[in-house]
Amino acid sequence: xxxxxxxxxxxxxxxxxxxxxxxxxxxxxxxxxxxxxxxxxxxxxxxxxxxxxxxxxxxxxxxxxxxxxxxxxxxxxxxxxxxxxxxxxxxxxxxxxxxxxxxxxxxxxxxxxxxxxxxxxxxxxxxxxxxxxxxxxxxxxxxxxxxxxxxxxxxxxxxxxxxxxx
Numbered sequence: 001x002x003x004x005x006x007x008x009x010x011x012x013x014x015x016x017x018x019x020x021x022x023x024x025x026x027x028x029x030x031x032x033x034x035x036x037x038x039x040x041x042x043x044x045x046x047x048x049x050x051x052x053x054x055x056x057x058x059x060x061x062x063x064x065x066x067x068x069x070x071x072x073x074x075x076x077x078x079x080x081x082x083x084x085x086x087x088x089x090x091x092x093x094x095x096x097x098x099x100x101x102x103x104x105x106x107x108x109x110x111x112x113x114x115x116x117x118x119x120x121x122x123x124x125x126x127x128x129x130x131x132x133x134x135x136x137x138x139x140x141x142x143x144x145x146x147x148x149x150x151x152x153x154x155x156x157x158x159x160x161x162x163x164x165x166x
Contacts, residue, residue, distance in 0.1 A: 015081075017054030019063070022077040024052040026070045029140045040069045 027037050027048075034045040034052070041062070050056040051066075058066070067074050146152045 016057050018081055019058055019077045020052040020054040026072055029137050031141050041065045
């Protein structure tokens with residue numbers, strides 16, 4: 001994991017920045033301000049800003065509170081995490097191509113597993129920033145404004161039926 005220092009000399013790791021970006025993504029998808037999220041978990045909006053920039057590390061208990069407010073599983077904050085470079089392995093050690101999966105990876109996160117750009121059936125590249133597009137956020141906000149969970153499920157089923165098979 002790499003770490004850099006921001007202008008104030010604070011150490012920011014890739015993981016802290018990634019978790020912060022995922023907090024910001026989900027917060028904006030729900031249309032919440034930093035102030036509203038902070039009020040929900042008894043923090044100032046400045047502290048939320050620091051979390052989102054990766055300047056402050058989010059503790060496990062605080063991440064749990066944020067996940068509850070943002071209505072996502074904890075694993076959501078680690079979805080789309082780029083793989084870390086593997087340490088050097090002696091040549092005599094057998095290597096497997098299957099990734100090691102833990103509990104969080106075994107669960108399907110919000111929106112399902114990330115789709116690698118090369119894996120799309122239509123031959124089009126899927127940009128990792130698709131979740132931060134205005135159209136995506138508007139769709140998600142409209143979806144969560146549907147009060148009836150049964151209707152939301154049918155809308156999701158409809159959208160899935162309209163998409164080309166994988």
